Amino acid sequence: MARWEPNARQRLVVAALDLFTEQGYDDTTVAEIAERAGLTKTTFFRHFPNKREVLFAGQDIHGRLVADGIAGAPEAATPLQAVAAGLDEVTASFTQAQREFGPRLQAVIAGHTELQEREVFKRAHLAAAMTDALRKRGVEELAANLAADLGARAFSRAFTRWVEPANERTFTELARQALDELRNAIRALE
Structure with missing residues (x-):
């Protein structure tokens, strides 16, 4: 070799x-x-x-990309608008090859408890990167944590939809849609 x-x-x-x-x-x-x-x-x-x-390759890159997107959001952006900019940045980095092996990746993870736990950690890592980036923008800690949690949930929901064979929308579009759905769900709680 x-x-x-x-x-x-x-x-x-x-x-x-x-x-x-x-x-x-x-x-x-x-x-x-x-x-x-x-x-x-x-x-x-x-x-x-x-x-x-090996199944969670790219986690650090995704954290950096989402943080860069949040940092680059307009100064007047709300915390959720900044998170949306971060989601735009990270989701745009995903390739067609990642989409194609996404369903197999999800199946392997779903079949093994250790991998499911690691998947939760990956989502927490992404949320932490978002929280840190929001705090650097001056967002109060509780608001930053909540916005980041919504962003991480939106990312996960969008990924699941993006890898569905019948899907024709981009990962970025689906992440924006998922974030909007989560916003609406919060409004329904009041």
């Missing part, structure tokens, strides 16, 4: 998802993932600490 392999990280993600789908999460080893990707086990561990994390 060559010392440097292009797209190693993405190849590992695809190989892991393929193997988890074919033979199950518990029955797949890191060595098998690396072999399927045409890489070594050492290369796997340069990119991921364990096989669980």
Whole structure:
């Protein structure tokens, strides 16, 4: 094998998802993932600490993108408008390949408690990035936390809709729609 392999990280993600789908999460080893990707086990561990994390690749990038979008929102934007700008930024980064393997990713996660717990942590990480970005804009802590929680929920709802085979809308459109639905749900509570 060559010392440097292009797209190693993405190849590992695809190989892991393929193997988890074919033979199950518990029955797949890191060595098998690396072999399927045409890489070594050492290369796997340069990119991921364990096989669980391979399914959550990009979490840090998503946090940075959403925070950048919030920071770049107009100064007069409300907290939810800033969150919408953050959602626009992060959802625009998703590719067609991510959409295509989304249903398989969701199925693997749904079938394993450890992965479901990790998915909750991923959503909390995204919400924390939004909260921090809102606080930097001067938004009071409670309002920042609530707006960020709505943003993270909107992201999750939109992702589920975006990967549906019949969907023809963009991830960004669906995230905006989900955020509006959550706003309306809050109004209905009063």
